[in-house]
Amino acid sequence: MVNYWSNITQCLLPEKCFLCQCSHSINAKTGLCFGCASNLPWLQQSCQRCALPLNSTNTLQLCGQCQTKAPAFDACHCLFHYETPVDRLISRFKFNQHLSYSRLLGQLMAEHIKNRYREITLPDMIIPVPLHKSRLRERGFNQAQEVARICARELNLPLETKQCQRDKDTAHQLGLSAIERRRNLRRAFNSKAFPAGARVALVDDVMTTGTTLNELAACLKKVGCQEIHLWCIARAYHL
Numbered sequence: 755m756v757n758y759w760s761n762i763t764q765c766l767l768p769e770k771c772f773l774c775q776c777s778h779s780i781n782a783k784t785g786l787c788f789g790c791a792s793n794l795p796w797l798q799q800s801c802q803r804c805a806l807p808l809n810s811t812n813t814l815q816l817c818g819q820c821q822t823k824a825p826a827f828d829a830c831h832c833l834f835h836y837e838t839p840v841d842r843l844i845s846r847f848k849f850n851q852h853l854s855y856s857r858l859l860g861q862l863m864a865e866h867i868k869n870r871y872r873e874i875t876l877p878d879m880i881i882p883v884p885l886h887k888s889r890l891r892e893r894g895f896n897q898a899q900e901v902a903r904i905c906a907r908e909l910n911l912p913l914e915t916k917q918c919q920r921d922k923d924t925a926h927q928l929g930l931s932a933i934e935r936r937r938n939l940r941r942a943f944n945s946k947a948f949p950a951g952a953r954v955a956l957v958d959d960v961m962t963t964g965t966t967l968n969e970l971a972a973c974l975k976k977v978g979c980q981e982i983h984l985w986c987i988a989r990a991y992h993l
């Protein structure tokens with residue numbers, strides 16, 4: 755009983771840093787100390803459209819691929835490179851549903867988004883990337899939805915979890931060629947119609963090739979969504 759209550763208190767009022775266990779300058783919302791937060795692998799200069807890292811000489815702020823063929827989404831905000839310790843945090847979160855992981859990642863995303871949207875109107879709603887129902891059964895929760903829930907509450911935006919569905923289980927895309935990935939994803943999602951002019955933030959944990967997110971964005975645009983922004987915790991790009 756004592757342990758139970760001390761765990762609850764630790765979740766509500768973090769006294770020690772979630773990563774290094776020190777007790778100095780802890781951000782009460784994220785549970786990270788100042789040092790650990792600044793040492794995270796923040797993604798600095800990246801393509802405005804797909805968040806691919808860019809070198810500082812790129813003045814257009816668009817990667818070559820987005821200049822040639824723009825994806826179905828309109829903007830992309832990824833917080834981190836998919837590197838240590840973010841990769842470990844995300845995989846622990848995926849396979850060990852724990853309040854402290856969703857709080858940490860959701861709060862970091864909300865703070866990042868508040869900074870990025872200082873001069874831009876926030877989207878009308880947040881939609882977590884849906885999991886196929888068999889994967890949801892297997893895992894017991896949708897990690898994107900847990901992050902999106904915290905983010906929606908912090909940003910005071912509606913969270914829509916019933917707007918769209920994943921009809922095909924396409925989680926295992928690694929090892930497929932670009933053409934195979936696109937073929938595998940065809941009609942993977944379906945969505946209800948949107949009100950005219952709807953602007954949406956799609957939330958996911960890791961963005962890799964962007965093929966899945968592009969397919970979902972294309973599906974949402976077909977049913978009236980006007981503008982789609984991706985908000986992801988991390989961008990992987992070596993795979």
Ligand SMILES: [Zn+2]
Nearest residue numbers: 771774787790
């Ligand atoms: Zn720390």
Ligand SMILES: [Zn+2]
Nearest residue numbers: 801804817820
């Ligand atoms: Zn790009």
